[in-house]
Amino acid sequence: MTTARITIEPMQAKYNPQVGRLLVHGFRGKFQHLTNMNDDDLALFFEKLFDHFPTEASNQRMVALQEGEVIGTLSIKWYVKSNMKQEKQNLPPWKSFNSFGIWNFLKMLIGFSLLDHKPQAGECYIADVVVHPDHRSKGVGKLLFEWAQQFVQTEPNLNILSLHVSDKNPRAKHLYEKLSFHTHSQKNSIMRHFLFSELKWHFMVQRLK
Numbered sequence: 001m002t003t004a005r006i007t008i009e010p011m012q013a014k015y016n017p018q019v020g021r022l023l024v025h026g027f028r029g030k031f032q033h034l035t036n037m038n039d040d041d042l043a044l045f046f047e048k049l050f051d052h053f054p055t056e057a058s059n060q061r062m063v064a065l066q067e068g069e070v071i072g073t074l075s076i077k078w079y080v081k082s083n084m085k086q087e088k089q090n091l092p093p094w095k096s097f098n099s100f101g102i103w104n105f106l107k108m109l110i111g112f113s114l115l116d117h118k119p120q121a122g123e124c125y126i127a128d129v130v131v132h133p134d135h136r137s138k139g140v141g142k143l144l145f146e147w148a149q150q151f152v153q154t155e156p157n158l159n160i161l162s163l164h165v166s167d168k169n170p171r172a173k174h175l176y177e178k179l180s181f182h183t184h185s186q187k188n189s190i191m192r193h194f195l196f197s198e199l200k201w202h203f204m205v206q207r208l209k
Contacts, residue, residue, distance in 0.1 A: 004067045006140060008147045011061035011073075013050070018070035019063060020047035026130030030196045034111050035104040045100060045108060052092045062147055064131070064140050071135040074144040075127040076151065078158055079119040107195075114191055117164065124152045126163040145179055152208045159209035167200035181206045 011019065021043040031042055058080040064072030097105045119125045126148060131140045152158045163181070165173045173183075181204040193199035 006064055006066045006071070006143060008062050008064055008143055011050075011063055015063055015070050016047045016050040017043070019061070019073050020044065020050065022070055022073055022130050022132055023128070025133055026128065030198075031108065031111065033197055034107050034195050037100065037104055041100060041104075045097070048096055049092065052096065059127075060151075062144065064144055066135070070132075072129075072131040072140040072144055074129040074148060076124055076148055077119060077127055078124040078155070079121050081121070081157075111195055114189070114195060115164075117162075119162070122157065122159045124148065124155070124158045124161050126161065129163075141175070142179070149206075149208060159207060161206040161208060163204050165202050165204060166196075166198040167202065168198050173202060173204070176204050179206070 021039075023046045024039050024042045028039065028042065031037070035042075037045065059075065059077035061073060061075040063070045064074075092109075094105070100108075117125050117127070129141060129144055131144075148161055152161055161181070162184075163176065165176060167173075167186075183202045184205045185203045187201050187203065188199050189201060190199070192201065
């Protein structure tokens with residue numbers, strides 16, 4: 001039996017529901033520890049965020065597709081030098097999220113803020129990467145990372161890929177090491193420990209130029 005080809009393509013609005021549910025598979029542990037939302041609510045919350053925050057000039061989300069199904073996703077953002085004062089990003093409209101409850105809404109926004117990272121000059125940061133549980137160990141993650149590596153190599157102002165991984169996820173850390181990432185620094189975050197029960201984080205990098 002021939003396995004259907006996997007393609008890596010830019011995110012489109014039509015994939016928002018599938019990617020929202022895919023992120024639940026990847027980050028259920030973090031956000032269900034933070035809130036009392038179930039899988040369906042979390043998936044809908046992510047989907048609404050995609051609707052409110054489309055792709056900007058300094059970030060890109062890609063999806064791995066097989067026969068029209070989203071089986072993986074990777075989000076990157078990078079440093080962009082600008083002489084213009086950047087506009088402050090607006091908060092999502094409360095009326096679009098009021099079904100989740102005010103406390104869940106606020107705690108999710110605080111959680112996203114604590115997980116945020118500002119790339120430095122030359123840095124392309126992998127904000128998240130998730131492969132559907134049914135498609136793991138099939139090379140999907142490797143294809144997504146290869147796309148990110150090629151992106152950095154073709155951008156003249158970028159030379160480093162970076163990411164964060166929790167010390168409580170040694171399997172992922174080992175995988176990144178196999179992909180030639182190394183730990184650049186380690187940090188204990190009391191707030192991340194309080195909200196996500198994950199104290200120690202590794203900042204890993206891969207220099208490509």
